[in-house]
Amino acid sequence: MKRTKISDLLKSPAFGTTVTVMGWVRTRRGSKAVSFIALNDGSTINNIQIVADLAKFDEELMKDITTGACLSVEGLLVESVGSGQAAEIQATRIDVLGTCDNTYPLQKKGHSMEFLREVAHLRPRTNTFGAVFRIRHHMAMAIHTFFHEKGFYYFHAPLITASDCEGAGQMFQVTTMNLYDLKKNEDGSIDYSDDFFGRQTSLTVSGQLEGELAATALGAIYTFGPTFRAENSNTPRHLAEFWMIEPEMAFYDLDDLTELEEEFIKYCVRWALDHCADDLAFLNKMVDPGLLERLNHVVETPFVRLPYTEGIRILEEAIKGGHKFEFPVYWGCDLASEHERFLVEHHFKAPVIMTDYPKEIKAFYMKQNADGKTVQGTDVLFPQIGEIIGGSVREENYDKLMARIEELHIPMKDMWWYLDTRRYGTCPHAGFGLGFERLLLFVTGMQNIRDVIPFPRTPGNASF
Ligand code: ATP
Ligand code: MN
Numbered sequence: 477m478k479r480t481k482i483s484d485l486l487k488s489p490a491f492g493t494t495v496t497v498m499g500w501v502r503t504r505r506g507s508k509a510v511s512f513i514a515l516n517d518g519s520t521i522n523n524i525q526i527v528a529d530l531a532k533f534d535e536e537l538m539k540d541i542t543t544g545a546c547l548s549v550e551g552l553l554v555e556s557v558g559s560g561q562a563a564e565i566q567a568t569r570i571d572v573l574g575t576c577d578n579t580y581p582l583q584k585k586g587h588s589m590e591f592l593r594e595v596a597h598l599r600p601r602t603n604t605f606g607a608v609f610r611i612r613h614h615m616a617m618a619i620h621t622f623f624h625e626k627g628f629y630y631f632h633a634p635l636i637t638a639s640d641c642e643g644a645g646q647m648f649q650v651t652t653m654n655l656y657d658l659k660k661n662e663d664g665s666i667d668y669s670d671d672f673f674g675r676q677t678s679l680t681v682s683g684q685l686e687g688e689l690a691a692t693a694l695g696a697i698y699t700f701g702p703t704f705r706a707e708n709s710n711t712p713r714h715l716a717e718f719w720m721i722e723p724e725m726a727f728y729d730l731d732d733l734t735e736l737e738e739e740f741i742k743y744c745v746r747w748a749l750d751h752c753a754d755d756l757a758f759l760n761k762m763v764d765p766g767l768l769e770r771l772n773h774v775v776e777t778p779f780v781r782l783p784y785t786e787g788i789r790i791l792e793e794a795i796k797g798g799h800k801f802e803f804p805v806y807w808g809c810d811l812a813s814e815h816e817r818f819l820v821e822h823h824f825k826a827p828v829i830m831t832d833y834p835k836e837i838k839a840f841y842m843k844q845n846a847d848g849k850t851v852q853g854t855d856v857l858f859p860q861i862g863e864i865i866g867g868s869v870r871e872e873n874y875d876k877l878m879a880r881i882e883e884l885h886i887p888m889k890d891m892w893w894y895l896d897t898r899r900y901g902t903c904p905h906a907g908f909g910l911g912f913e914r915l916l917l918f919v920t921g922m923q924n925i926r927d928v929i930p931f932p933r934t935p936g937n938a939s940f
Contacts, residue, residue, distance in 0.1 A: 544576030633683030764921030867908025
């Protein structure tokens, strides 16, 4: 008989029909006469309760129905009074597809997140991680749908790059050379001419530069793919391998950009509220009691536009008023997350889009303002998370861009193709990067970025 998914079955239960479900045993309890088995098949956070009359089933078979075992169950779908769900199944036939002995690490509820990272191959079978990974899927769909409906093209930037000046972080090298026997030049440096690409290559830290090429041809594009940064920052907000969404738009100015950033995040959060209600309700109950309120708040609240200079003034006022920060505040400083969180959570009580940063603390490609001091960079700052989006209007003027490159001594010899966009039909354009896992941290209420990606890569850890 055809298998029914538990999500479909609970959505509109056809009481009185015979159904077959397949899934894994979450718990089993009962008496000498009857067993209640909570079965989950991953299609929803909700289990279906299986009622097994022990008089009808073989004792040997019942012994194999343990936590974690995989079952196929045929039975009558009936209204339930005690299971917490609308429906339950009165089993007529049970097959054990896969037994599971008592060495199974997920025997009981309430394991710590740290422990579950050590069994990352099994943690998707817990309620919490099932919820997180279903939400992860829905957020990816939200992102593609948002951009597709706005007429943006999904563009694929390469993961292997030969440019070393993207400037966003430390890079992982890609090589097929024999590391035990490296060919050297006379000056002792490594000779890459025999390497696979005939030159030094790395994994990309951002698809932006290629995205800019595409935007100046297709008008508006977005990338959505893995990104690699070998930054040794062991924080709950950084991964060595993470997914980034990078839209890039021709003919966008700063106002267009911040408007898109706000519209985009709100769309994604609203999508989660609409499509992941059961999983969010679970996380709100078990992981973070403020979650739903925070999500609804973000959807309803206008984001504050805050020039950096004004932000510094507010922070200085706060210090005068007696507020203590660990790190100093002065015009030109790179804001620490305590400063960002003060502005977002304490001062405005709303997401903040900070704009017009000092050029010294931002990347070379950001559009320079007429004041000669600031650039049109934007960071979207969120409660709990801090920076969730980094973006900017791009400097489209060839001479101004080159001047900045020379000032910063950026090695541009491999970047002629990027500069060509400014030589041939340059146009005003803007874009941003959203860390997918930062968005997921916000949407799920999880505390550590390692717990919103299936198999986290962090310093010292590439297991599974
Ligand atoms: P941060 O200051 O938080 O390290 P960044 O300024 O280096 O971030 P950008 O280069 O602007 O970040 O990258 C765009 C977005 O990518 C960030 O806003 C953030 O959401 C995400 N991001 C950056 N680095 C990481 C990382 N190591 N792990 C996960 N997400 C990241
Ligand atoms: Mn940074």
